[in-house]
Amino acid sequence: MSDIEPWLTELLRLNDEEEKMTDKQIKIVQAAVEIFSEKGFAGSSTSEIAQKAGVAEGTIFRHYKTKKELLLSIVTPMMTKLIAPFAVKDFTKVLEADYPTVEQFLRAITVNRLEFARKHFPIIKIFMHEIPFHNELREQFKETVAVLVLEKAYKAIRHFQKQGQLIELPEPTAMRLIVSTIMGFLITRFLLVPDSEWDEEKEIDYTIKFILYGLSPR
Amino acid sequence: MSDIEPWLTELLRLNDEEEKMTDKQIKIVQAAVEIFSEKGFAGSSTSEIAQKAGVAEGTIFRHYKTKKELLLSIVTPMMTKLIAPFAVKDFTKVLEADYPTVEQFLRAITVNRLEFARKHFPIIKIFMHEIPFHNELREQFKETVAVLVLEKAYKAIRHFQKQGQLIELPEPTAMRLIVSTIMGFLITRFLLVPDSEWDEEKEIDYTIKFILYGLSPR
Amino acid sequence: MSDIEPWLTELLRLNDEEEKMTDKQIKIVQAAVEIFSEKGFAGSSTSEIAQKAGVAEGTIFRHYKTKKELLLSIVTPMMTKLIAPFAVKDFTKVLEADYPTVEQFLRAITVNRLEFARKHFPIIKIFMHEIPFHNELREQFKETVAVLVLEKAYKAIRHFQKQGQLIELPEPTAMRLIVSTIMGFLITRFLLVPDSEWDEEKEIDYTIKFILYGLSPR
Amino acid sequence: MSDIEPWLTELLRLNDEEEKMTDKQIKIVQAAVEIFSEKGFAGSSTSEIAQKAGVAEGTIFRHYKTKKELLLSIVTPMMTKLIAPFAVKDFTKVLEADYPTVEQFLRAITVNRLEFARKHFPIIKIFMHEIPFHNELREQFKETVAVLVLEKAYKAIRHFQKQGQLIELPEPTAMRLIVSTIMGFLITRFLLVPDSEWDEEKEIDYTIKFILYGLSPR
DNA sequence: AATGAATGAGCATTCATTCAT
DNA sequence: TATGAATGAATGCTCATTCAT
Structure with a gap:
């Protein structure tokens, strides 16, 4: 400390x-x-x-x-940071220019959020525990973060579906499967095996591949 | 109520x-x-x-x-129920007899835990919120549930890997990917979209397929 | 105590x-x-x-x-007691039967309220200090006590005016002069000279006579 | 404000x-x-x-x-002002010269204190509420104001009694009856009916007459 | 088995006051 | 002279728990 x-x-x-x-x-x-x-x-x-x-x-x-104001003063700014990677005006252009393949995109997102979680871990933990008990938090999250992130994420999914890189699933379903897997990765990393040896590179690789195989056309 | x-x-x-x-x-x-x-x-x-x-x-x-004793008297029995599907002596035989394919096995597990979650939802919610704050809970969970379930689950994974139905991944990694996906499914169902229309059959199908494609050899 | x-x-x-x-x-x-x-x-x-x-x-x-509830539980019942002498259905009959002259009526009221004040002095003191700061108290007082007492008192004044025992003044003015004098008597008795020797009989007499001479036709 | x-x-x-x-x-x-x-x-x-x-x-x-010092700095100077009308060396001469009749004297006092109360109302309210709770205030009041005012007031009463304008009552009693009536007048005016229409001239008149009749020989 | 009055430690919050700037 | 951050005692009130009935 x-x-x-x-x-x-x-x-x-x-x-x-x-x-x-x-x-x-x-x-x-x-x-x-x-x-x-x-x-x-x-x-x-x-x-x-x-x-x-x-x-x-x-x-x-x-x-x-x-x-409670102390709590919010800690948790609220974190939400703003959460949407940072998506706070881009011309998202499709970014996708086209920087992430030609789903794999590259997924890897970028995963690594980026892994670093975010590493940095903000204690606050994220607080946030996840308190969100069910505080309406303000829930509203704030829904109205700002969820909306902005979801919209951009769906756009990305459609983008890669149109290119034939992803199978045709309802965006919410695809989103759910991707997010579940990445969240599961982060939770495992930071909550379940925080100090044990764990080959991060390899685990990232497995995770990305899993999503990729799970969602790409055969 | x-x-x-x-x-x-x-x-x-x-x-x-x-x-x-x-x-x-x-x-x-x-x-x-x-x-x-x-x-x-x-x-x-x-x-x-x-x-x-x-x-x-x-x-x-x-x-x-x-x-606290009141809390434990509520949460502890739920843990026992959690391991029920795995509380079988000759697990391999069950696998061979009842679940010849991974898909059948995954589907059985998913549907079964879905029903479990539906039944015990409020208690599961309590459990998940309190586990970080109570050592007794954590110990109880690790020593009894986690161990028993993990062991059997790894056995199942190895079983299907030997048969060539699953790719060769470290069991913990495979386990993590499967559990993340199923948990994500349950959390979405019960916490995020509890009352909206949601075609459960179809979502189960997507979920199982996702795991299957993600983990089976091409 | x-x-x-x-x-x-x-x-x-x-x-x-x-x-x-x-x-x-x-x-x-x-x-x-x-x-x-x-x-x-x-x-x-x-x-x-x-x-x-x-x-x-x-x-x-x-x-x-x-x-605050503790305060109200102490002060509220006192207000009920305050209106007791006026809580009579046929007030005019009482006046006719029991108090043929203003003097008798004034003396009865004064002695009665003197005893009341003697009994409830600490609570009355609390009441008078707190009434400007608590709307509930003020409302309670206005709506129940003030209304009931005023109405009956005005009736008594008109009664004695009709009989020619009191000069023709607006009832509120007559009321004010009477109440001021009696209140001044009580305040002097209980607040200003609580323990000094004070010939109560004589002071009551002076007070009644003062009101009487002040308000009766010459 | x-x-x-x-x-x-x-x-x-x-x-x-x-x-x-x-x-x-x-x-x-x-x-x-x-x-x-x-x-x-x-x-x-x-x-x-x-x-x-x-x-x-x-x-x-x-x-x-x-x-508390802030409180006193507000309330103390008001007390000095209170005695102003009596802060005269040769009081009897003033009486003889300026107020040949009790009525004139009473009217002067009443009007004067009415103006005083109108000007200093908020502070008087503070003073009256706090005096029971602060020894300094009480001492200050008793030792300076009460004494000075009382002395002069008694002198005035004796002066008019000697002239046969007032009946023979103990000075404290006469004082009490006069002050009660005037205080009741002021309290009614400023606390009970602060904004209602109220014919001030007439009410002053009634009040003075009431005291006069109440205290003058028949 | 059930009650509910009683407890006193603990709670979030407010207070008058101090002091370095 | 004025500031406002800092204090720590005190406030009204809640808490889990006890116990006589």
Whole structure:
């Protein structure tokens, strides 16, 4: 915890543009992420966060009106980052120029999201645990992220289907199968076997191939 | 919620063999499942459970020493049921006799677990949310369920690999790809699109085919 | 505080008809009245009340959902008692039968309210301090007490005016002058010179005579 | 509330003689009066005052060591103003010269205090609510105001009694009856019917006449 | 077996006040 | 003079749990 976490630098950069975070505020966020991800939001107490952050309990509430606001201030910016790879105006052009084959596209996406998950893992964990319990989170996710990402992803699927690189499945089904496989990969990597030896290159390869064989015409 | 839930009859049958549950106890479990699955364990209060169950606060603690014991009494029996399909002594014989092809086997497993999930959905939800926060749960799951299921599953994979029906992948990798796909199917079905129209037969078919193509030799 | 206060027996009797108050609850109300009247509602803390009542802080909130509910449970019943002398169906008949002269009527009212104030003094003090800050209190007072009392009082004034015992003033003005004088008498008695020697009989006499001379035709 | 309040100009003038109040300080006092009179001292928070005044929280404490000091700085000068009409050396001479009859004297006092109350209403309200809870206030009031005013008032009463304009009552009793009536007049005017139509001239007249008839020999 | 009053530790949040800038 | 971040004690209230009935 003494090193600066990758998700933190990110968060700092995001907030930098609006307002400077004080030293103590940074410590608070750091402690909150750690504790929320370890015990869940409802299971964490602000006094514990304050203690770990080395600040008075009142200090938390000077910066965040409520405990929930602290949660959202951590989780919301992550959602924005999630859509980053899809936040491109002319998506089809990118596909044509950079990813002539599905394989290249899938590999790019997988590696990219693997790095994203590696960087933001604790926050993603918090997010996935809390999303069923907080309407704001769910709405935010649905309205911004899900919509934007889905639209672009369906476009990519149709693009490769038209080229005959993917079999003709309903886009949602194809999407589901691809996402399941990649999510399963990430979950295995970060939750189930976080420290064991694991040949990442090879596992990526297996995973991509699996999707490819599963979805390409014979 | 007034009808008797499928998971409840199951739970009653399990406990029946040991001890009779009183009327009030049943009401408590019913209320607890509902509330835990809606707000999470830490976010639920025993007083709310008592209220919904229509019993006095003290009554809960007459049957369960602690709130956590109530949680475990709900979640643990579900784990036992989870391994049921694999709780067979001579697994290879079953495979040979009943499931000559991977497709038949996969289809059987998928349909079977789909029904299981349909029946036990609220409890599974509770289980998946709480497992990261309770060592007992994690231990219980690893030591009994995971081990037993994994062992049998690897055996099945090796069985079909030997027959040339599956390509040669490390069993954990094959397992991961299969489980990811099926879990993705179940999560989509029960969490993401619970009420929308969804052609289940067709989706099962797509899913099985995807795994099959992804893992069988060309 | 060790003796049973007059307002307490009253309060107990009122609640008795609905629900029994537990021993601890009585202690809580007793302590609350004492502390509220000494420091004001906002200046009193529930922990202090609990301590003085000799109960755990949580016990207060088992009986009263909020601190404010505790306040209202103390003050509201007093208002009902306030209208008691006017809660008579055929008020004019009472006047004719029992109080042939204004003097008799004024003396009866004054003595009666003096005793009322003596009994309920701490609660009245609380009531008068809190009424500007709590809309519920103000509404309750206006809608029930003020209306009922005013109506009957105006009737009495008109009654004695018709008989030529009172000069012709607008009823509200006559009412104001009478009430001011009696209230001033009570405030002086209980707030300003609570313990000094004070010849009550004589002061009542002066007060009644003052009103009488001030309002009767020469 | 945006206009300059009458009590404020008064307060400024008083403080002017000692020390200049800064712009922010004026805003603070303005906000404090408004909030104290609306929610009571204990129910108001310094942060709310700071916010309404448009200053930083710390600024309040630069000018007033404590919240209570802020209260006193508002209420104390008002007391000085209260005794103004009596702060005359040769009171009897004033009576003889300016007020040959009780009626003239009463009318002068009533009109004068009516204007005073109109100007200082919010502060008077604060004062009356807080006096039971703050010993300093009570002491200050008793030792300076009450004593000075009482002394002069008794003198006036004796003066008119000697002339046969007032009946022979103990001065405190006469005082009580007069003050009750005038206070009742003011309270009715400013608290009970603040915005309704109300013929002030006529009500003053009724009030004076009531006292006069009540206290003068027949 | 069931109750519900009682507990006291713990909770999120607010408070008046301090102090480095 | 003014700021506003920081404090930590205190607040009203909730919690899981106990226990006499």
